[in-house]
Amino acid sequence: MKKNENQEPTIEELEEMLAKKKADKRNAQERERKRYEKEKDYVANNIFSLAKQASEFMADVKKTCGVEMNKMAAELENYGKFPVKSKGGFSIDNAAKTVRITRTRDTQPHWDERSEKGAQLIKDFLADSIKKKDKDGYEMLMELLTKNEAGQLEYSRVMVILQSEDRFSDARWHEGIKLLKESYSIHMKGFGYRFKFKNANGNWETLDMNFSSL
The missing domain is CATH 1.20.5 (Single alpha-helices involved in coiled-coils or other helix-helix interfaces)
Known part of the structure; x- marks a missing residue:
């Protein structure tokens, strides 16, 4: 139906x-x-x-x-x-002076256990003798002993303190600097390479080649 x-x-x-x-x-x-x-x-x-x-x-x-x-x-x-x-670092150019390759030393600074005591001796001296007299100077010097994210002292900052060895006569200051010097070493990781070329205007440009993780 x-x-x-x-x-x-x-x-x-x-x-x-x-x-x-x-x-x-x-x-x-x-x-x-x-x-x-x-x-x-x-x-x-x-x-x-x-x-x-x-x-x-x-x-x-x-x-x-x-x-x-x-x-x-x-x-x-x-x-x-x-x-x-x-020490291993040098640059070479091609005959036309339009290409340059640079080899650099890839190093890593290291501070051993003596740096802990050295830094603490300096901090103790600064807290006892400098903090009340020169607060800004105290804070600046303390900043130089601040560790980076990797838990290491920064070489460029510590060098400011090492170059000021004769600034104070306190025994803790001198012993701290001595320990910092003894604790420092450089570990050679390898060589890095930089590549440059001259552009149409005759200026050097960098060729981006990152070998850091290889």
Whole structure:
């Protein structure tokens, strides 16, 4: 029997229509999820692959820099009549003077356990003898003994104190400076490299090559 077009749908038919709409919506959402995840997977893999290639290339560049600049360091050492002891830092230019490569020493300052006592002796002296007389001077000197985020004293700041060794006659001041000097050492991490080129205006520009983590 043919259904009358004006006849209201039955509850079963409404439920069937609602179920179909829900299923269509779920299917659309699933297709969208798969499309998104496929695109995300492609982008992540593609970018990571490029980054990995770049990292490997940069590592090769640094290795080549080490080999070739070591050769140049030996050539430089042997050039001329009188060899000199170099600490490793030098620059070379091409014949046209348009390209420059600089090798630098990558070092890390270190203060051993004696620095703790040395700094404390100086702080005790400053608190007893300087704080009341010269508050600004006291705060400045105390700031020079402040540690950085790595828990190390800052070499440039401590040097200000070391260069002022004769400023006070107190035994704690001198003993503190002595301990600071004895506690300091430099650890050689390796060599760093800087690259420069002359632009169209004849000015030097730096080529951004970060080897610090390689």
